[in-house]
Each structure stands twice: as structure tokens, then as C-alpha cells.
Amino acid sequence: MKIAVMGAGAVGCYYGGMLGHAGHDVTLIGRPQHVEAIQRDGLRLDAPGVDAPVRVTATTDASGVRGADLVLFCVKSTATESAGRELLPFLAPQAVVLTLQNGVDNADRLQAVLPDxxxxxxxxxxxTEMVGPGHVKHHGRGELVIGPSPRSADVAAALRAAGVQIDVSDNVLGALWEKLLMNCVYNALSALSQTPYGRLIDGVEVRGAMRDVMEECLAVAAAAGVRVGPSMWNAVERIAVTMPTQLSSTAQDMARGRPSEIDHLNGHVVRKGAELGVPTPANRVLYALVKINEARMQNA
Incomplete structure (x- = not known):
């Protein structure tokens, strides 16, 4: 299968690397410092059972998606529409696009840009983490859930053959909200404290704060008619066990002085709660604090 990864950061390089290691023709589209290293040395995939360079194509140009059967769309949620417009002139008619992103509405937003x-x-x-130019390190987990479509079974088979755990779900919106809940619980707290999940959860009153954020997310989802799984607190605690050394993507963005996706995480819950008449004070405080820190860093 010919595969392109739009937004080859840590997530895109991990899945692109796994597919390239399995023998697929993979093109990574990413930032110059990573592209130059990958063109010179290959993509270094540092994952269980694999710590070796993977030969893939790398470019900074969206034309790298030309001819791809499958596109892994891994850009920040803030760039969904602009990156989609970059891809549009080069996408093959048969191309399937997977939105490997944070947030719950990226697929709808991208579909509006790519209607055909x-x-x-x-x-x-x-x-995952980019620990150096062209070097992706896997810290834990790695599973995907995708929505049903005429091509979902074929896509899932290719990813499973590459060692990726993947499920096709008829309630992918519920699964997206479950992931949004996890991001809302962990991302801002990890960012504001610059603390990985394993240590974060045992901080003073942190579990209580996490529960407050979780309950608000569940209330907003219920008001929106979204069905999520039971025992979400167990799932929250499991994240700290399965990803103990992980800093959230928001924490990584904040440490590098980059804008985060907080508008599409806690910010989304705050806006949706206001729309549906559901109070979200815990999410509002975390959202406000991250935005204050982003503004401070941009003005420094």
C-alpha cells in the first residue's frame, strides 16, 4: 500500500514508521529538521522490538501525498482546514484519509474541505515523542479506533499486519469523546506542572481535580446525546499506568513555546457546555490557565 503521513510529528512518525517497517511505501510530510535527518539516515523508530532506521520518503511539501491510497492526517487540530486545503490538489480519487488527531470534530471539519x-x-x-531530528520514541500503548466505512476493513487489516492494534467501531463519536475526556483530565495539568502522567496523578488533590474535570465532560457528552463507555474513572487511572513517563502534547507544546490544541480540548468542553447549559467550572479554569501561559510565552 502507498501511504502518506501529513504532519509527521511524533504520532505520524510512529505509525508511519510501523507501516514502513512492515514494507509499505511510506512518505512522511513534516518539518525541515526531521525531513533532512530522515532523508539522510532514515527514520529511527525506537519501539518495543524495533530500534533501527526505517527507510521511508520524507518531504516538507504536501505534494508528497500524490498517489497515496491511505493518508494518515496527523496535524494539530488548529491546522485541520489549512492542511486539508494544502492536500486537496494532490489527493488521488481513491485516497482514504484517517484523522489521527485530538478533539472530536476534526473529521467533520476535514470532510468539508475534502468533500469528494x-x-x-x-x-x-x-x-510517543520526537527525541531528536528524525528519531521517534514510543513510550506506551499504540491502539487506534476508526469509524465504519467501505474501506475500513482493508485499512484495519494493513495496520494490524504492521503490528498496530486497531478496532472498527460503530460508536466512534463516543470513542472520540472518551479520548477527549482523557485529554481534558491530563493535558492541561501535565502542561501547567510539566509533569508526566505517572507522577502527576499522585499529586496533592490531583485525583479530585481530575474527577471534577471528568464529571463535567461526562455531563456535557450526555447532554449532547453522546454514548460513552462505563467506568471512565478506571480508564483515567489506567492512563497513568500505561503511559507513566508521558508528558502531554500540551505540555510539550508549552515547553517549546508553541500554541497548543487547548481550544479543541478543555476549550471545546467549555463552549459545548455553554451551548447546552451545562456548567464546566473545572474545565474553564484549566483552559484559562493554559491560555494565560501561552500568551505570556508568546509575549516574552
Whole structure:
């Protein structure tokens, strides 16, 4: 299968690396410092059972998606529409696009930009990090959940053969909200404290704060008619066990002085809660604190 990864950061390089290691023709589209290293040395995939360079194509240009059967769309949620417009002139008619992103509405937003292509919403649970130019390190998990479509079975088979755990779900919106809940619980707290999940959860009153955020997310989801799984607190605690060394993507963005996706995480819950008449004070405080820190860093 010919595969392109739009937004080859930590998530995109991990899944692109796994597919390239399995023998697929993979093109990574990413930032210059990573592209130059990958062009020179290959992508270093540091994961269980694999710590070796993977030969893939790398480019900074969206034309790298030309001819791809499958596109892994891994850009920040803030760039969904702009990146989609970059891809549009080069997408093959048969191309399937998976949205490996945080947030719950990226597939709908991208589908509006790519009305003639098949866009499949995707939920990602993986802990990864770019530890150097062209070097992706896997910290834990790695499973995907995708929505149903005429091509979902073929896509899932290719990913499973590459060692990726993947499920096709008829309730992918519920799965997206479950992931949104996890991000709302962990991301801002990890960012504001610059603390990985394993240590974060045992901080003073942190579990209580996490429960407050979780309950608000569940209330907003229920008001929106979204069905999520039971025992979400057990799932919250499991994140700290399965990804103990992971700093949230928001924490990584904040440490590098980059804008985060907080508008599409706690910010989304705050806006949706206001729309549905559901109070979200805990999410509002975390959202406000991250935005204050982003503004401070941008003005420094």
C-alpha cells in the first residue's frame, strides 16, 4: 500500500514508521529538521522490538501525498482546514484519509474541505515523542479506533499486519469523546506542572481535580446525546499506568513555546457546555490557565 503521513510529528512518525517497517511505501510530510535527518539516515523508530532506521520518503511539501491510497492526517487540530486545503490538489480519487488527531470534530471539519474523498474519524491512544531530528520514541500503548466505512476493513487489516492494534467501531463519536475526556483530565495539568502522567496523578488533590474535570465532560457528552463507555474513572487511572513517563502534547507544546490544541480540548468542553447549559467550572479554569501561559510565552 502507498501511504502518506501529513504532519509527521511524533504520532505520524510512529505509525508511519510501523507501516514502513512492515514494507509499505511510506512518505512522511513534516518539518525541515526531521525531513533532512530522515532523508539522510532514515527514520529511527525506537519501539518495543524495533530500534533501527526505517527507510521511508520524507518531504516538507504536501505534494508528497500524490498517489497515496491511505493518508494518515496527523496535524494539530488548529491546522485541520489549512492542511486539508494544502492536500486537496494532490489527493488521488481513491485516497482514504484517517484523522489521527485530538478533539472530536476534526473529521467533520476535514470532510468539508475534502468533500469528494473518504475521511474516517480515528481515535489515537499512543505515547510517543520526537527525541531528536528524525528519531521517534514510543513510550506506551499504540491502539487506534476508526469509524465504519467501505474501506475500513482493508485499512484495519494493513495496520494490524504492521503490528498496530486497531478496532472498527460503530460508536466512534463516543470513542472520540472518551479520548477527549482523557485529554481534558491530563493535558492541561501535565502542561501547567510539566509533569508526566505517572507522577502527576499522585499529586496533592490531583485525583479530585481530575474527577471534577471528568464529571463535567461526562455531563456535557450526555447532554449532547453522546454514548460513552462505563467506568471512565478506571480508564483515567489506567492512563497513568500505561503511559507513566508521558508528558502531554500540551505540555510539550508549552515547553517549546508553541500554541497548543487547548481550544479543541478543555476549550471545546467549555463552549459545548455553554451551548447546552451545562456548567464546566473545572474545565474553564484549566483552559484559562493554559491560555494565560501561552500568551505570556508568546509575549516574552
Amino acid at each position: 474523498h473518504q475521511v474516517i474519524p480515528t481515535v489515537v491512544y499512543v505515547a
